[in-house]
Amino acid sequence: MWKWLHPYAKTERAYQLCLTLQPWFWAGALLCLSIGTVWGLAFAPQDYQQGDSFRIIYIHVPSAILSMGTYVAMAIAALVGMVWQWRTAYMSMIAMAPIGAVMTFIALFTGAAWGKPMWGAWWVWDARLTSELILLFLYMGVIALYGAFEDKQQAGKAAGVMALVGVVNIPIIHYSVEWWNTLHQGATISKFDNPSIAPEMLWPLLINLLGFAFFIGAVTTVRLRNEIVLREMHRPWVQTLAKQQLANTQQKRAANQNMTEGN
Numbered sequence: 001m002w003k004w005l006h007p008y009a010k011t012e013r014a015y016q017l018c019l020t021l022q023p024w025f026w027a028g029a030l031l032c033l034s035i036g037t038v039w040g041l042a043f044a045p046q047d048y049q050q051g052d053s054f055r056i057i058y059i060h061v062p063s064a065i066l067s068m069g070t071y072v073a074m075a076i077a078a079l080v081g082m083v084w085q086w087r088t089a090y091m092s093m094i095a096m097a098p099i100g101a102v103m104t105f106i107a108l109f110t111g112a113a114w115g116k117p118m119w120g121a122w123w124v125w126d127a128r129l130t131s132e133l134i135l136l137f138l139y140m141g142v143i144a145l146y147g148a149f150e151d152k153q154q155a156g157k158a159a160g161v162m163a164l165v166g167v168v169n170i171p172i173i174h175y176s177v178e179w180w181n182t183l184h185q186g187a188t189i190s191k192f193d194n195p196s197i198a199p200e201m202l203w204p205l206l207i208n209l210l211g212f213a214f215f216i217g218a219v220t221t222v223r224l225r226n227e228i229v230l231r232e233m234h235r236p237w238v239q240t241l242a243k244q245q246l247a248n249t250q251q252k253r254a255a256n257q258n259m260t261e262g263n
Contacts, residue, residue: 009086009087009089018224019221022222025221026214029215035207036209037208040201041055053114053118057201057205059106059110063103064103072167074092074093077089077090077092078090078159078161079164081157082157082161091231092224093159094142095227097159098139099223104136138162141166142162145158
């Protein structure tokens with residue numbers, strides 16, 4: 001069943017997959033974020049209680065959802081690395097970690113900006129906010145632990161254990177508004193049978209959510225490619241790739257120089 005995935009345990013195949021997916025991810029991110037952001041900020045109707053201040057939802061909600069989604073993906077990569085001993089899985093895990101940390105920071109920052117006019121305070125020790133802050137610390141812990149080891153295979157294992165332990169925080173974040181009496185509003189778009197948001201507000205939010213996902217995928221492929229090259233510099237295929245890129249750069253410089261002299 002999973003045989004199609006096995007070839008990507010090889011770093012060269014993983015690198016080529018990143019090259020293939022990267023332009024599609026960038027195109028999807030540009031298209032969806034352009035449509036969703038413009039639609040949400042300029043054309044979606046005002047909220048009858050919050051007015052235009054609700055429009056921060058088009059940044060806050062996608063970043064909050066994908067801060068959790070990225071962590072789950074990172075934990076899955078860590079599990080794959082531990083079970084099948086795939087180096088590329090650990091590389092994927094550490095490639096996603098800083099991106100997830102940035103998404104978590106954006107969620108906290110925009111949540112604070114939204115909470116000030118709604119709650120009258122930039123920060124309250126609400127269950128949802130506190131567990132999201134813990135998520136940021138978990139991301140930072142994974143990054144710091146990975147960087148503390150010179151042997152990156154051991155670093156991946158140690159950081160992977162921390163990522164797997166920290167995944168218990170994800171259901172706490174998700175269900176915190178149901179388990180405790182909090183200021184944070186309840187589920188909005190996860191109630192698929194009856195979303196607590198009008199369709200003309202919901203659609204740009206969903207498009208932006210998809211755009212954020214494409215953006216995370218694009219940046220992850222860039223970071224994973226860089227991680228593979230740094231870790232596999234001694235491999236012949238990486239040295240060949242470096243020579244090809246150097247030759248292409250020299251050809252472009254020569255072409256530009258000829259055009260300059262011709263003008």
